[in-house]
Amino acid sequence: MAPSTFASAGFSASSRPELIERQFNALCRISHSLCQVTSIEDTLREILGILHNDAGLQHGIITLSDPEHSKLQVGAVYSDSESVRKASSGIRYQSGEGIVGRILQHNQPIVLGRISSEPRFLDKLALYDLELPFIGVPIRDTDGSAIGVLAAQPDVPADDYMPDRTTFLKAVGDMLAQTTRLLVNVERGQNLASERDELRREVRGKYGFENMVVGGTDNMRRVFDQVRRVAKWDSTVLVLGESGTGKELIASAIHYNSPRAHKRFVKLNCASVPETLLESELFGHEKGAFTSAVKQHKGRFEQADGGTLFLDEIGEISPMFQAKLLRVLQEREFERVGGTQTIKVDVRIVAATNRNLEEEVDRGKFREDLYYRLNVMSIKLPPLRERLADIPELSQFLIGKIAKGQGRQLRLTDGAIRQLVSYDWPGNVRELENCLERAAIMTEAETIDADVISLNGSAGSIVAPMLQPANPAVDFNDPELDERERLIAALEQAGWVQAKAARLLGMTPRQIAYRIQTMNINVRKI
């Protein structure tokens, strides 16, 4: 066999015997590693490390088929980049999709001399050097069917030894089969899939809640577990998390998975109601209790009788109102404003805040006794930047929701998803949803590509048309307007001075600032 020289600085062998010797040594180390399996995932990663360091096969990736969805899901990836490793668990390939999906579908190796010459190659993780070759082999079960794919990239351009590398990778695939089978059948088949799917079925499925909460990362699975456990009891729950992390969604998941699901889920955002109206909103009022009380009104507590009352932004209520709420939580009874009759209700309370209530208690801003009443069980939602691996699935879910709302088909390209995964989402899932909605508006075709994804929220603002100075003033008292339109109309009328607009709407500056933020209104600077 003619000697050959490798051009790479990373791995070089001057002859075929040298290559074979290195591969042999790598196989010995892999075999040793497989005999000492402690954690299957760690072992798979270790094997990809051996391929990278000892056999000149970089960017190794092992994808495993998911029996329920006939999809491939990343089981392990070798990369120096933390964000790639994190994002990898959210990547899926359909059988037949791209090159990896075709290896699974046809149960045959595929070798590319140069990735860039194969248009069907999907580099979903932006992992590869597109000018170098690629080798992918099926991982086969005992009956010969493909249960996964092992792929890696030689760190030198294609040469005479590509068949040797392919044979070597096939041998590694065969050695891995038993381990990956274990992973599929034991860890994922029995634990992950059944446990997670059971939780998801419970959280999503039961009372029409299916397909509303997305999240497969460990920290979200913990949240689903907590929801499942707490839902069946009447305990008060405090949902904590940054704005836009899904606190309201989780509160409704608790309600719709509880024995109270057939009764009402009533919400009140404590920050959006002026303090003077909060009492009558919650407890109701009798006719004539105040000037505008022209008839009796049942408050949210009464409306939620038998069901769940969700008190959002509970950290925003004043000390005076905290005292009133404490009494109701202790005694489960109250009087309507202007009334004398004591009303008893059977209401489960779920409260939420993005504040650190413990700190607020320490600072004397939030009553300690009320805090303990609310914090019987707390559920903390992780910010999106701590679960970037959820972004591909979340984005697909959200774009499906947007497409349904717009009555059209919409699809995100892999490039668009890569772009979404590269950002840290300070506004969490709400910001992701708004970003996708903007992208959908900016796209006439079905396919949303990376170039219309605007990550700072500046381009293509959905409120832009309303902000044009030429627009005639809109009457913010018009009953046809929804809350967002009313806010924008008042801001327009007030020359975008928030304090002025707040006065027009009978809100405090803090309340209007909060609504502007949650409704993602781009504040116009005049």
Ligand SMILES: Nc1ncnc2c1ncn2[C@@H]1O[C@H](COP(=O)(O)OP(=O)(O)OP(=O)(O)O)[C@@H](O)[C@H]1O
């Ligand atoms: N895990 C998730 N799966 C699907 N959609 C989600 C998820 N988390 C949040 N969303 C969506 O993101 C948006 C914001 O969520 P939500 O209103 O529940 O957040 P929040 O934490 O209550 O926000 P805020 O504190 O500002 O009130 C909603 O449209 C919600 O449906």
